[in-house]
Amino acid sequence: xxxxxxxxxxxxxxxxxQAMAMQSLDDSALSAATGQDGIDLTIVTSxxxxxxxxxxxxxxxxxxxxxxxxxxxxxxxxxTGEAGAIVVNNVSVxxxxxxxxxxxxxxxxxxxxxxxxGTAADGSGAFLNIxxxxxxxxxxxxxxxxxxxNAALDFTNAASGARRGVAGETExxxxxxxxxxxxxxxxxxxxxxxxxxxxxxxGVIQNGITISGLDLKDNVGGGAxxxxxxxxxxxxxxxxxxxxxxxxxKIGVNATGLTVQSSGSQDIYLAGVKMGDLATAGSIxxxxxxxxxxxNSMIMVSGH
Numbered sequence: 001x002x003x004x005x006x007x008x009x010x011x012x013x014x015x016x017x018q019a020m021a022m023q024s025l026d027d028s029a030l031s032a033a034t035g036q037d038g039i040d041l042t043i044v045t046s047x048x049x050x051x052x053x054x055x056x057x058x059x060x061x062x063x064x065x066x067x068x069x070x071x072x073x074x075x076x077x078x079x080t081g082e083a084g085a086i087v088v089n090n091v092s093v094x095x096x097x098x099x100x101x102x103x104x105x106x107x108x109x110x111x112x113x114x115x116x117x118g119t120a121a122d123g124s125g126a127f128l129n130i131x132x133x134x135x136x137x138x139x140x141x142x143x144x145x146x147x148x149x150n151a152a153l154d155f156t157n158a159a160s161g162a163r164r165g166v167a168g169e170t171e172x173x174x175x176x177x178x179x180x181x182x183x184x185x186x187x188x189x190x191x192x193x194x195x196x197x198x199x200x201x202x203g204v205i206q207n208g209i210t211i212s213g214l215d216l217k218d219n220v221g222g223g224a225x226x227x228x229x230x231x232x233x234x235x236x237x238x239x240x241x242x243x244x245x246x247x248x249x250k251i252g253v254n255a256t257g258l259t260v261q262s263s264g265s266q267d268i269y270l271a272g273v274k275m276g277d278l279a280t281a282g283s284i285x286x287x288x289x290x291x292x293x294x295x296n297s298m299i300m301v302s303g304h
Contacts, residue, residue, distance in 0.1 A: 039113040044106070050091040054166065056149045058083045083149035085166050090142025090175075099136035099207055101182040109134045118192060127190030134185065136206065139178040145169040174215040174224070181206035183247065197250035197261075208233035208245040215278055226281075228272030235265035235291040242267065257302025265293040 061079030068074045095108055104110055110133045118125025147166030154160050184203040188195050208231060215226035236242030249262040270287040 041111040047094040053088040092140040096136035096138040130187040144173040199251035205245040
């Protein structure tokens with residue numbers, strides 16, 4: 001949950017260059033703020049919106065794929081080898097006014113950029129350091145669907161646009177809202193990263209992470225599994241627990257793909273769990289997970 005939100009935040013900042021206003025501080029303001037050389041950026045936006053994000057699987061599912069080896073009676077998974085896509089609809093990113101960080105003055109983020117020569121005499125240890133303090137952020141997702149990919153883009157056609165799209169959409173997750181408290185993200189790029197990773201997310205997310213309106217749909221049976229609200233914080237004690245989420249996540253890229261390492265212990269609370277027709281189904285109650293600790297786990301993401 002924590003990882004998903006961080007990755008979503010990084011992606012939103014990366015693709016929103018045209019949607020946001022970036023204001024650089026003048027020399028006197030920068031000097032007063034830091035007393036050092038470097039670049040300060042304050043990112044202000046009235047709100048970032050994306051109509052669709054599509055991830056195309058160009059070769060679909062292997063027609064020979066089964067859920068277990070054929071020797072053990074494997075069931076064919078129905079693959080056709082036709083390109084399909086995951087479609088994320090109507091994404092919005094804005095400052096969460098109810099939990100905004102007053103130190104940022106309503107800005108989405110404050111970014112501090114520095115270059116360091118490192119300790120190696122030959123300059124091989126030089127690196128770029130980017131530190132981003134983000135405000136409390138409200139992310140809206142209009143739903144997640146799957147569809148059949150249209151023909152791939154023809155990059156040899158100079159008149160071709162940059163839109164592929166899908167034919168038909170089947171929604172598998174309904175609309176949801178994700179609220180992430182104010183946090184800090186540090187990125188280091190170069191021949192060496194003294195922090196030990198390409199991206200180090202370490203600090204405290206104030207008020208943790210809250211997801212509301214989550215429902216997983218069964219389009220065959222016609223029902224769904226729904227959760228009114230999910231709250232994620234660091235593990236605490238007693239009835240009050242911990243109101244914040246302590247983050248210690250390292251993100252890097254090795255020869256095989258993206259790697260993510262995260263540590264810490266979390267409390268997770270799911271309120272209003274329902275199954276069936278969500279318009280009429282009664283709640284089975286609330287589900288609480290205390291002290292979830294994944295150890296020194298690593299997630300590796302790569303193509304296949």
